[in-house]
Amino acid sequence: MLRRKLLTVLFIIILLPILVVLFESVTAFMSQKKSTTDTAGRYVQSLADYASDRWNDGRPAQINTFLSLIADYGYNMLISGEKFHTQSAGGRKASARRDKFIPGMVAYVTSRGRVISSSENADILATIFTGSMAETSGRAADNGNIVGSFMFGENRVSYVAHISTTGNRMVYAVAAVTMLSWMGRNDFNMMKLAFAGILGTLICLVGLFLLRGSVIKPLRALSSQVETIKWGTETPKFGADSIFDKLRVDEISSLKKAVTDLAYRMIDKESLEKRYLGDIIKAQEDERGRIAQDIHDGPIQVVSALIQRIQMLNIASLGIPPDASRQLADSEDIAQNLVEDLRDICDSLVPPWVSLGLASCIEEASGRFERQHSITVNAVVNQELEVPRETTLALFRIFQEAVSNAVRHGHADTVSVEASLRGGRTLEFVISDNGAGFVPEAETPDTLVQKGQRGLAGMRRRVELLGGEFVIKSAPGEGAEITVRI
Amino acid sequence: MPVTIVIADDHPLTRSGLAEWIRKNENFTLTGEVDDGSSAWDAVRELRPDIALLDIQMPGESGISVAQKIKDNGLPTRVIMLTSFNAQPYVMASLRAGASGFVLKTTAVRELEVAIKQVMSGGFYLDSRVAGTLSDRQMTPEPLSSREREVLLVTTKGFSIKEIASMLCITERTVQAHLTSVYAKFGCRGKSEALLVALRHGIITIDELLEGTSLDGDN
Numbered sequence A: 001m002l003r004r005k006l007l008t009v010l011f012i013i014i015l016l017p018i019l020v021v022l023f024e025s026v027t028a029f030m031s032q033k034k035s036t037t038d039t040a041g042r043y044v045q046s047l048a049d050y051a052s053d054r055w056n057d058g059r060p061a062q063i064n065t066f067l068s069l070i071a072d073y074g075y076n077m078l079i080s081g082e083k084f085h086t087q088s089a090g091g092r093k094a095s096a097r098r099d100k101f102i103p104g105m106v107a108y109v110t111s112r113g114r115v116i117s118s119s120e121n122a123d124i125l126a127t128i129f130t131g132s133m134a135e136t137s138g139r140a141a142d143n144g145n146i147v148g149s150f151m152f153g154e155n156r157v158s159y160v161a162h163i164s165t166t167g168n169r170m171v172y173a174v175a176a177v178t179m180l181s182w183m184g185r186n187d188f189n190m191m192k193l194a195f196a197g198i199l200g201t202l203i204c205l206v207g208l209f210l211l212r213g214s215v216i217k218p219l220r221a222l223s224s225q226v227e228t229i230k231w232g233t234e235t236p237k238f239g240a241d242s243i244f245d246k247l248r249v250d251e252i253s254s255l256k257k258a259v260t261d262l263a264y265r266m267i268d269k270e271s272l273e274k275r276y277l278g279d280i281i282k283a284q285e286d287e288r289g290r291i292a293q294d295i296h297d298g299p300i301q302v303v304s305a306l307i308q309r310i311q312m313l314n315i316a317s318l319g320i321p322p323d324a325s326r327q328l329a330d331s332e333d334i335a336q337n338l339v340e341d342l343r344d345i346c347d348s349l350v351p352p353w354v355s356l357g358l359a360s361c362i363e364e365a366s367g368r369f370e371r372q373h374s375i376t377v378n379a380v381v382n383q384e385l386e387v388p389r390e391t392t393l394a395l396f397r398i399f400q401e402a403v404s405n406a407v408r409h410g411h412a413d414t415v416s417v418e419a420s421l422r423g424g425r426t427l428e429f430v431i432s433d434n435g436a437g438f439v440p441e442a443e444t445p446d447t448l449v450q451k452g453q454r455g456l457a458g459m460r461r462r463v464e465l466l467g468g469e470f471v472i473k474s475a476p477g478e479g480a481e482i483t484v485r486i
Numbered sequence B: 001m002p003v004t005i006v007i008a009d010d011h012p013l014t015r016s017g018l019a020e021w022i023r024k025n026e027n028f029t030l031t032g033e034v035d036d037g038s039s040a041w042d043a044v045r046e047l048r049p050d051i052a053l054l055d056i057q058m059p060g061e062s063g064i065s066v067a068q069k070i071k072d073n074g075l076p077t078r079v080i081m082l083t084s085f086n087a088q089p090y091v092m093a094s095l096r097a098g099a100s101g102f103v104l105k106t107t108a109v110r111e112l113e114v115a116i117k118q119v120m121s122g123g124f125y126l127d128s129r130v131a132g133t134l135s136d137r138q139m140t141p142e143p144l145s146s147r148e149r150e151v152l153l154v155t156t157k158g159f160s161i162k163e164i165a166s167m168l169c170i171t172e173r174t175v176q177a178h179l180t181s182v183y184a185k186f187g188c189r190g191k192s193e194a195l196l197v198a199l200r201h202g203i204i205t206i207d208e209l210l211e212g213t214s215l216d217g218d219n
Ligand SMILES: Nc1ncnc2c1ncn2[C@@H]1O[C@H](COP(=O)(O)OP(=O)(O)OP(=O)(O)O)[C@@H](O)[C@H]1O
Pocket: A402, A405, A406, A407, A409, A410, A411, A433, A435, A436, A437, A438, A443, A448, A452, A453, A454, A455, A456, A457, A479, A480
């Protein structure tokens, strides 16, 4: 599909009808002019023939009566009912008998162009006759009519004339009708047409220019904003209002507002989600803490007390037979193992060393992971680091998950962890393994969580909650490296 | 003259068990039995027992902070931490707070008598189970150079690497290198583990540890 600019489309949409209308009016004018000329032509032809017949009758009185009936009110009155009188326009008053008249002009002209007799004011026909004979002015239409124009006062008057021969070869009957326009009152005019066309185009261009400022530009700004905005963290920034914003279109203003609203809503949603996730993580940690505390205060104490009683019995009562004493020792061992198991559960729920600071915590955890997974853990932790407990806990959990992933998925046998201070205020925590690696791009938080894999997603969320940065670098065969910057 | 003892533990079952055991032993006199940190401090201050058995985790004030108060106030009472935790870092914190012994509740009945005797004679007692987790791994560690020993000693007193560097007039990098070497020789990870190994094998004595700290005066 062809990409079209809105401006071009609008330009075409507006200009095309203008051109069509112009074209249509030219065609209509042409055919109107032709039919007018034809009708007028047939009329003057019969008028000229009639005049010729009267001449042939040879009765001067009749000729005079005929001529006196003829008045040039213009052909216009035939087509529009409007009287244009070349006589009155010429200054001579029209008489009452002109109420009944034959429109047109008739003149009997000698072959040399001298007027023998004519209807009122029809001397001009001599000129037409001579011109026609000399074929200098006027244009002979196909049916022998002459079409032309002459200046009458300030008006250009068009005419259609016809020349009929009489019996006398020296005398011609010339008839004509005049008209001010071909199409009724307002004549068609090529200049006007061109002017209308140019004016239309100009208006169209000005309109489009204004449209560009008030619609196209804001739309473009809007779309570039929408394309580049970081949803959930930014709101769109619309530059200082230009003069065109005075003609700002309502729809665009509300579009801007809608986009801004949307951006704010995304931010709200994002922060709600973050808070929600934070609450979940916090609730989870709280719950773990509570369970660990309960185990510590309950079962561990009870079993410890039990162990004490067994020990006291075994030491104090000297009279206990060796058999029973061994049984007691076994019972104590069982109870001791139970306490160890309970302690391990507590430690895995809430690692107690988290409260001892990042360095001790990571050292302690490294040792445990080495024993737990039979791997080598290289820990380099800057002892100076002062990290809030909450951050230590998050980093510990990330470390824990990273090691578990490295062992479970990467089958790594060495994991390195490094914590250091970068650029004074940034804590950098890097965990890398020598396992099989994977393609991190294929694992976005959403798809992971859908698959029930929360490890990587959880790490990222924890870091986000601390306002930090989380980067996974890995490729098949190259191990995995997780970097956290806070 | 029997040894006077105050016991502080918020869990009645373990406390009453131990209390009963102490009462039965003619070498000891139980002069106080309390169940939280602040009453433990009050009892020690008023009764001036020879030994205070303090649970680490108690409501209000932890046993470690009570031990710290006893040390800070120069009371003659010796402190043995009594705990359910088997975490080495707590040992370290206890020692720094001036405790002379570290005993697990689950071995107390069997070891407490020895522990009290050892502590009363000015020694340091570390529960066999806590120590055992270390001795499992390495029987006799490779001997340390005198510089390594020195670095380890000040490290366990709670000084930071930066402070140690300026104290011993060496670079921080060298301090780190000495520590890494110590950890390698002991087969351990961190300073708390290293301290226990050193104490266990007499490489560092508890007196050295405590004396250094009190001399410096600033914890
Ligand atoms: N260190 C690693 N080495 C190799 N592959 C890894 C590593 N870490 C993650 N992966 C890959 O990324 C996927 C996602 O890991 P993630 O921790 O999110 O989920 P999981 O471990 O499969 O499940 P969960 O952690 O919820 O029990 C893993 O299934 C694995 O394919």
